[in-house]
Amino acid sequence: MVKQLNSGPVIQKEKETATKMIHLYCKKKHHQRQLCPKCQDLQDYALKRLSYCRFGKGKTACSNCKVHCYQRDYQNRIKTVMRYSGPWMLVYHPVYAVKHLLNK
Numbered sequence: 275m276v277k278q279l280n281s282g283p284v285i286q287k288e289k290e291t292a293t294k295m296i297h298l299y300c301k302k303k304h305h306q307r308q309l310c311p312k313c314q315d316l317q318d319y320a321l322k323r324l325s326y327c328r329f330g331k332g333k334t335a336c337s338n339c340k341v342h343c344y345q346r347d348y349q350n351r352i353k354t355v356m357r358y359s360g361p362w363m364l365v366y367h368p369v370y371a372v373k374h375l376l377n378k
């Protein structure tokens with residue numbers, strides 16, 4: 275049996291936010307126009323985890339989640355990205371940032 279992948283609006287928004295934050299981080303930190311391979315890898319991973327998130331449309335912010343579905347290494351990396359990009363999101367994408375904060 276193939277597991278149904280998440281594709282609802284909640285997950286979709288989360289994916290957009292994650293993508294934006296990773297792009298921002300790479301642009302500021304690694305000074306790349308395109309995502310560098312490491313950030314690309316992280317983004318692929320994050321999007322995949324969202325697709326497989328067991329809570330689907332009932333999902334809350336990942337930082338609230340009791341299920342740590344990320345591997346240690348990726349978890350640390352995404353945390354670094356979030357911490358770095360969080361404040362920038364307020365500048366560039368205030369709607370996303372505010373939503374993200376409200377979800378906490």
Ligand SMILES: [Zn+2]
Binds near residue numbers: 306309312313314
């Ligand atoms: Zn990068």
